[in-house]
Amino acid sequence: MSKEGLIVEDLSISFVQRQLEVVTGVSLRIGRGEALGLVGESGSGKSLTARAILGLLPRGAVASGRIMFDGSSLLDLAAREMQKLRGARVAMIFQDPMSSLNPVLRVGTAIAQVIQSHERVGAGEAHRRAVALMDRVGIRDAQERSHAYPHQFSGGMRQRIMIAMALAANPSLLLADEPTTALDVVVQAGILRLLTDLRHEKGMGLLLVSHDLAVVGRVSDRVAVMYAGQIVEEGPTSEVLFRPHMPYTVGLIASVRRDRAAARLSSISGSPPAPGSTSAGCRFAPRCPLAIDACRRNAIPAVPIGPGHWARCIRTEDAQALTAADFAAARVPGGERANV
Amino acid sequence: MSEPLLVAENLTKTYQRSGGAFGFHRPANPALIDASLQINRAEIVGVVGESGSGKTTLARCIALLDRPDTGRVIFKGEDLTKLSGADLRARRRYIQTIFQDPYASLNPRMRIGDVLEEVIRYHRLATGPGIAARVKQLLDQVGLPLSAVSSYPAAFSGGQRQRICIARALAAEPEMLIADEPVSALDVSIQAQVVNLLLDLKEQLGLSVIFIGHDLQLVNFIAPRVIIMLKGRIVETIPENKSLLDAEHEYTRELLESVPRLESLRDGGKGTRS
Amino acid sequence: MTNPSLDSLPRRWSLFRGVQIRLGSHNYSFAVGIVGFSLIVLAAIFAPLLTPYDPVALDFASALQPPSWAHPFGTDNLGRDVLTRVLYAARIDLQIGAIGVAFPFVIGAVIGLFAGYFGGWADALIGRLIDIVIAFPFLVLVIAIVAMLGPGLVNLYIAVTLVSWVLYARILRGETLALKRREYVMAATSLGFPHLKIMFRHILPNAIAPAIVFAMSDYALDVQLGATLSFFGLGVQPPTPEWGLMIAEARNFMLTEPWVILFPGLAIVVLSLCVSLIGDGLADRARGLHV
Secondary structure, eight states, X not given: OOOOSEEEEEEEEEETTTTEEEEEEEEEEEOTTOEEEEEOOTTSSXXXXXXXXXXXXXXXXXXXXXXXXXXXXXXXXXXHHXXXXXXXXXXXXXXXXXXXXXXXXXXXXXXXXXXXXXXXXXXXXHHHHHHHHHHHTTOTTHHHHTTSOGGGSOHHHHHHHHHHHHHTTOOSXXXXXXXXXXXXXXXXXXXXXXXXXXXXXXXXXXXXXXXXXXXHHHHOSEEEXXXXXXXXXXXXXXXXXXXXXXXXXXXXXXXXXXXXXXXXXXXOOXXXXXXXXXXXXXXXXXXXXXXXXXXXXXXXXXXXXXXXXXESOSOHHXXXXXXXXXXXXXXXXXXXXXXX | OOOOSEEEEEEEEOOOBOXXXXXXXXXXXXXXXEEEEEEOTTOEXXXXXXXXXXXXXXXXXXXXXXXXXEEEEEETTEEGGGOOHHHHHHHHTTEEEEOSOTTTSSOTTSOHHHHHXXXXXXXXXXXXXXXXXXXXXXXXXXXXXXXGGGSOGGGSOHHHHHHXXXXXXXXXXXXXXXXXXXXXXXXXXXXXXXXHHHHHHHHHHTOEEEEEESOHHHHHHHOSEEEEEETTEXXXXXXXXXXXXXXXXXXXXXXXHHXXXXXXXXXXXXXXXX | OOOGGGGGOOOSOXXXXXXXXXXXTEEOHHHHHXXXXXXXXXXXXXXXXXXXXXXXXXXXXXXXXXXXXXXXXXXXXXXXXXXXXXXXXXXXXXXXXXXXXXHHHHHHHXXXXXXXXXXXXXXXXXXXXXXXXXHSOHHHHHHHHHHHXXXXXXXXXXXXXXXXXXXXXXXXXXXXXXXXXXXHHHHHHHTTOOHHHIIIIIIHHHHSHHHHHHHHHHHHHHHHHHHHHHHTTSSSOTTSXXXXXXXXXXXXXXXXXXXXXXXXXXXXXXXXXXXXXXXXXXXXHHXXXXX
């Protein structure tokens, strides 16, 4: 198999001091030009997984396992080499563009600096290319706007500037961590369209981290669903979204469906377990309408379903037939768990 | 037809931006322009718009948390904007608001039991042992265990806090709830729980609800009648018996097409006509 | 959410800011501060039990003796035991700090709370007043007021209160302005609660933390201020033992008999350090607090 692109194998992330494992045995593969969507709720470990790739974990968090990018092992890279890789071959954009932009730097200058830090070009040339990039990401009057400061842009425009900065060094992989969560829907649609276009145009790999199944579905070729630190289902986008085999995925998809005929929204009762409070068995079992004793006893293996499609579930046969009513019937009094 | 519970007429609000040098006020754009709305007993009305569309300002003006510059808020036949002091305070409890951010909505230094008791005691809605019974009933209604009374807000997740906020609102025995993006800050699987809770309570208690959101289809699922806001103005009202697909205003259509929908992906299309 | 306003606290006094006492990965600063401060308070209370000498009685026969077993801190030029006087002086100096903080704190907090909550012309007036008072050098202003009123402890307290309340008012006003738009305060408003209930039950408890943190560094400053004014003859009057006054009286012997000036000086440093450690510890706790 090709060594190109990103290969994550058995990645685990723990907070050593508190002895909490927040990501367990995650394996991912993003080939050149491929787009993978990583979906999960807050606390599922999806953002940490993305950050681990660039060595951007918060203090106290330690990653183990293997992260390979174009043949080199990222977890073994020295800080300086990692710095060289960041931005140049792998770039990242975040939910809040304002905190990632230097408020006292004109945006054109900020983008030009990224270009110059990875390539030996003159200031004039760098600025020309910065303007071209701004134009490419859909900022009107790019030449003029390149002299403006970040606070003079709207949230959506700032995210476009972040994307321009990320693209400045022509990375072969872009990590996008909830890039549209803070934006209004109309603006979000524009950003998603832009990401898709750029990916095809530049043959760039994309890891899109989001809590929104529909957002991920729009942009990615494949989807991985995370729950409580594990990937519980992965496969081609249309397979996972329309033929889900893991009860959590089924419930999540049902909960965003707006069926006017139904009187109530479909919901999964309960809430995700706190890190460290999980048992050996399936982590979704306490909320799952299909859970049987075998689910709780042993670690659940990845069960193959179709080409490139697997689920961490031993009852995939029955999962597909689950309906909103099944999830409602499993309603636990008290709603969610208190994180006391 | 009976008289509507609340009528808001021609509300306009401009927030003064003070703090300019030497006390000069910079001219500010109005946050709300000539907005009118009415709601019947036990009705749910939806309000949809992007950030900055004026939907939160509308909510605050209706609840008199902000005083509208012009316009009237007539609640059960009485113009609330003409009231002040104790007269206004006495009527406030009938209109309760659920806010977007569950983490800013609870006093971090008050136990949940005290939060609920404070409301009941102040308005003398129960006395003696009736207070504890009422607290229990409220927690029950929002699906929280009785043990919550002795915990501080920090012990609860976002969804649970939103349930506590709903319980606090119900403690005042209101006739109307304004839910200002009550689920936008919550995880997807929790959102549905809270929405369903609001729908259940509306039916059990016969509450009128103004449900504000940015997701047109979610709001329309909850509320048969939806008001669309843009830049401080109400641009369209989608009546009860009409489908979103028949929306007339260009902006409404844009909103509708922008929300990514799973259903639309199946056909490989970009639209949201489902 | 962290509390950003803590970082914008007025810092009049910063000698010990950032001092930390660490052992391994644990930070014992707060505990050390509390223990040290408690020891000073206990020593002040039980001073008569800790030393056989009288703090004011003269004994010229044993003047200016160096430290010994009989007089661990030595004696001063009037033959008084320096240890005894340092211990008794703690009573006055702790009191100066406490009263110098308490009055401005209460007055400033209430004014700041009202100004921030109600806004309007009264708030604008208070805001200008705060700006004016802050524009003056603190020490100069206090000395000027005491000089006008005449020397003495009571006048010192009046002067400190007149000047210091604005700092507490400023902190509380800022916090109140921020909290006023918080959803839980709006919820309290919409529940029909009266203003006083909202201010004192829902805003004040959540706004007070930065003021308490500031009060600790203010305490250390007030102790030093008391010492300074006594040094200039405007505060405590002889023969009452007070650290600043002791330093003033001993300055002629500074080079020949250094212990007379060393120990009251050290006492000021140690008390200030302990209080600062407590203040930093409180600030760290307040920052970690979810509001």
